[in-house]
Amino acid sequence: IGMVSTHCRLRQSRRHMEEFLEVVALERALGDLDLQRQIDVDALIAQIAPNVTALRADATARSAQRRRWRPGLAAAAAVAAIAIAIAAPMFLSYLKAPNDIITGAGEQRTVSLEDGSVVIVNGSSHLRIAYSRRERNVELRSGEAVFRVAREASRPFQVHTPTAIVRAVGTQFNVNQQPSGTVVSVLEGRVRVVAQLQDQPGLAAPIDPGIQDLKAGEEAQVAPTGRIQKKAQPDVGKATAWQRKSLKFQETPLETIVAEINRHSALKLRLEGAQIGSRRYGGIFDGADPESLAAVLEREPDLVVERRGDEIVVRKR
Numbered sequence: 001i002g003m004v005s006t007h008c009r010l011r012q013s014r015r016h017m018e019e020f021l022e023v024v025a026l027e028r029a030l031g032d033l034d035l036q037r038q039i040d041v042d043a044l045i046a047q048i049a050p051n052v053t054a055l056r057a058d059a060t061a062r063s064a065q066r067r068r069w070r071p072g073l074a075a076a077a078a079v080a081a082i083a084i085a086i087a088a089p090m091f092l093s094y095l096k097a098p099n100d101i102i103t104g105a106g107e108q109r110t111v112s113l114e115d116g117s118v119v120i121v122n123g124s125s126h127l128r129i130a131y132s133r134r135e136r137n138v139e140l141r142s143g144e145a146v147f148r149v150a151r152e153a154s155r156p157f158q159v160h161t162p163t164a165i166v167r168a169v170g171t172q173f174n175v176n177q178q179p180s181g182t183v184v185s186v187l188e189g190r191v192r193v194v195a196q197l198q199d200q201p202g203l204a205a206p207i208d209p210g211i212q213d214l215k216a217g218e219e220a221q222v223a224p225t226g227r228i229q230k231k232a233q234p235d236v237g238k239a240t241a242w243q244r245k246s247l248k249f250q251e252t253p254l255e256t257i258v259a260e261i262n263r264h265s266a267l268k269l270r271l272e273g274a275q276i277g278s279r280r281y282g283g284i285f286d287g288a289d290p291e292s293l294a295a296v297l298e299r300e301p302d303l304v305v306e307r308r309g310d311e312i313v314v315r316k317r
Helices: 002-012 012-032 041-048 061-097 256-264 291-297
Strands: 098-102 107-114 118-121 126-131 136-147 157-159 163-167 172-178 183-187 190-195 211-215 218-222 228-230 246-253 268-272 281-288 303-308 311-316
Touching: 098 190, 126 211, 163 172, 163 183, 172 256, 183 190, 183 211, 211 218, 211 228, 246 256, 256 268, 256 281, 256 291, 281 291, 291 303
Parallel strands: 136 157, 268 311
Antiparallel strands: 098 126, 107 118, 118 136, 126 136, 136 172, 157 163, 163 190, 172 183, 183 218, 190 211, 218 228, 246 281, 303 311
């Protein structure tokens, strides 16, 4: 009867099913705590509450009980099998580990998520997808991606980077994790950017975390200090030019340009000396061809560009 009642409740509501799966998961986790049965539970209970007496049914009573319930075992087993068949797909989905998306240099990948959202991942990127029944979380550990978020008001979609959290419901935006922080470019809809403070050697004491709402056509950069700088006249189309292997820069630090190009090519650029990385350049470069940038740097009279195996090294003359 209890099993039939449970089965009926599971069919009535998705929430009942989720709560049932949580109980099953908890019971499973507790069962793994003492697989070798090395803990004397009775002794622990006696230490905590000496007046508690364990109930022991004798063998005759247990045998009689089994005989009385035998006619109903087949029906209960059948109902249990039905409940397991219904719950199994949701249970596996509920307990599954986070999914990692990793791309190599020059690789671009389009991934459809379970809620209908789509992620277009740039080269040399690492994302971790961790959905729950209350939130849709994506951790952008490195690299860049465009997110086309399926609208689901009850479950916010959040992209986490080392310096920011980008929150959206139904929208499209680009997130780029650069050496100088996180750049968020909104293509459609609206997002809220919340800074995450970091304690890093050499940085000034972090300020209060910033919050910035962005709408379509707007762009902001989040620094490791928690400062959010909204760009005055952003070129949002430039933010997604990487999908065409075309990289556009305007007064951009050389260190950032090199990091962007290195995502697209197996032949890597490397800067020797911090002062070189602080130089700023603008223009359109072929992301798959680092030689396009090397050709520009070779014109600088105080720089030397050397090819060393699978690297192009740039240093002071």
